[in-house]
Amino acid sequence: MIPTAILETYHPILKTFSKDEIIFNEAEIPRYYYQLKSGKVKMFNLTEDGKEFTQGFFEKNTSFGEPPLFGSFAYPASAMCIEDCELYVLDKKVFINLLKAHPDIHLKFTKQLCNRMLYKAKIMKELSIHPPEHRILTLLHHLKDSANAEGLFEVKLTRQQISDLTGLRVETVIRAVKQLEKTEKLILKQRKVYI
Structure with a gap:
């Protein structure tokens, strides 16, 4: 997560989302960095028969959906508000420039992404055996x-x-x-x- 004082110097848009509102859908191309000021979000996939599998929950003062920004690939899951939310929304290019200007924040993102990868690996193993x-x-x-x-x-x-x-x-x-x-x-x- 980017400290609010630093994030605000890059002029993000503060958007309000209602409960059950979709922020982005699986397979969309990412264009923004999202950070929660308030509320709670879940990332999920739907199977062909409509069953939902939750990838994770994100709360106030956390960010989500960054891997596609770094990897330039489509979102692998959808994100939806499970409470009313306020989100800082920052254009992808501005986000990348922020990280270049603040290598300490970039390193924190790298550690966070590694932790999420570890979680995914653990869950995949658990689900299978x-x-x-x-x-x-x-x-x-x-x-x-x-x-x-x-x-x-x-x-x-x-x-x-x-x-x-x-x-x-x-x-x-x-x-x-x-x-x-x-x-x-x-x-x-x-x-x-x-x-």
Whole structure:
């Protein structure tokens, strides 16, 4: 994410999007850098039969959709607001110039992209060979590691969001979470998950 003070010197447009509004669609050519000032966004794919697979969730003070800007390829997923959002929108050329002028920010993006690639690799492995409990634990540990959290970590995802990110049915997630609590691999407090 680009610090707001630096981003604003490049004159981004501050756009408002409503809940359920599409920001960009899969296969579109990227033209802008997007950074959330407020709200929450999900990136997802739809299968031919209309089933949705969520690639990730992005919240206030984060950015999304950068790999196609760097790689000059079409968006591999769609992005939609799941709450009303305010987004800083910066033209691709201006974004690239900002990164050239601020190599420290460029390096942070490189690290962030590597972390996202690691997450994708973990999830692909989980989806192909592991049972539900293992998939869920891998996701939760990745979230905790990404947050650099020590001690007990509150998972700020709903059961539906865990389902969307792991390709499992919500009912399966609920059963698996209860099983993981029984085996003391996670903690449930007031319907919240901790790891």
